[in-house]
Amino acid sequence: MIWLTWRQLRTQATAVLAALAALAVLLAATGPHLAGLHTTAGRGLVQQLSPTDTTLYFVGGVTVLLVPALIGMFWGAPLVSRELETGTHRLAWNQGVTRTRWLVTKLTLAGLTATAATALISLAVTWWSSPVDQAVAAGGSDNTDNFVPRIDPAIFSARGIVPLGYAAFAFALGVLFGIVIRRTLPAMAATLATYTAALLSMPMWIREHLAPAATITVPFTHDRMANYLLDSVSHVDTGKPDVWVTAERTLDATGHPAHAMPPAYTDCESIKSCIDALAKAGYHQRVTYQAADNFWPLQWAETGVFLGLAVGLGVLCVWWTRRRLS
Known part of the structure; x- marks a missing residue:
């Protein structure tokens, strides 16, 4: 056979x-x-x-x-x-x-x-x-x-x-x-x-x-959020070049998921001023990722x-x- x-x-x-x-x-x-x-x-x-x-x-x-x-x-x-x-x-x-x-x-x-x-x-x-x-x-x-x-x-x-x-x-x-x-x-x-x-x-x-993920909270800065959109994915610079970002979520000043932008964001005239408006309002980004060690x-x-x-x-x-x- x-x-x-x-x-x-x-x-x-x-x-x-x-x-x-x-x-x-x-x-x-x-x-x-x-x-x-x-x-x-x-x-x-x-x-x-x-x-x-x-x-x-x-x-x-x-x-x-x-x-x-x-x-x-x-x-x-x-x-x-x-x-x-x-x-x-x-x-x-x-x-x-x-x-x-x-x-x-x-x-x-x-x-x-x-x-x-x-x-x-x-x-x-x-x-x-x-x-x-x-x-x-x-x-x-x-x-x-x-x-x-x-x-x-x-x-x-x-x-x-x-x-x-x-x-x-x-x-x-x-x-x-x-x-x-x-x-x-x-x-x-x-x-x-x-x-x-x-x-x-x-x-x-x-x-x-299949492996435990890591989570970090990233403050809003122009360098890190150059291509930011509400609930965007893979546009935030985590400072770690060798990770796989699996999810992102925008959080408001209370730490809860943000469903709308603050009023100052709607009146901004440039990307930098928009990001600054979010930073002043206390918004930040929660990033979930798989680290290189995984x-x-x-x-x-x-x-x-x-x-x-x-x-x-x-x-x-x-x-x-x-x-x-x-």
Whole structure:
């Protein structure tokens, strides 16, 4: 069963692994230079990145995000559905191989290969990008929003160990859709849609609750509130360049949520005078954020969530195969 499963998987596995290996070699060849540049430039590294370095930075991140989705679509979804479409699953069952062994062998071999490949490329990208991430954490910037702290949702999912959780989840999800739908192309489409929804839902509603958040109260000053709007988000300078701001709330002089501006605010003629009016009225901003120290606790927690979901989907795959397939 192991050899048969590998023969069925080897084409798409070879293609993906070859592409990832090529990227890993490129990262290994250029990474030491980037680390050396960071040693001399410090937080100014971001402004000294070459076009090639910048391209690799973004290509690496995008690749890590795409690999789990591709695994779910091209490894997971066809793994069983292709055999169900052609009827070859009955050949194995009629040769004394139980349904459970047949499926568990496929899930184990393909799933572990997919997860290991994703983990290796994610760790390679994390290692290569670490000088840039350290420079950004120290306050380095290229005067754009292109480079953000690694705890920021824009790149958190492309760092550390969490992509291996995504890969395991996407793979198991694809297998389940393949078993239930029994047609490869619809199963691939359903896998992509569901995986994308899960990936977007995590930073929007769930991730911020996986580790204790910190809260600070920021006084109104022109420097900190240059782009302020009532109940705005991510416009307040917390003085911490490496945090993920998850919520902001404007408070009045009594410390309660403000639902309207003071009268002086409506008559101000410039941003500075508007901010000064709020400061004189005793208004301030309450900012809730995830600190940089929570990066790894969030990584472990989110990885655990997706690995748990993957195990649950795997159990459901086995149950469906034993009870519903014929």
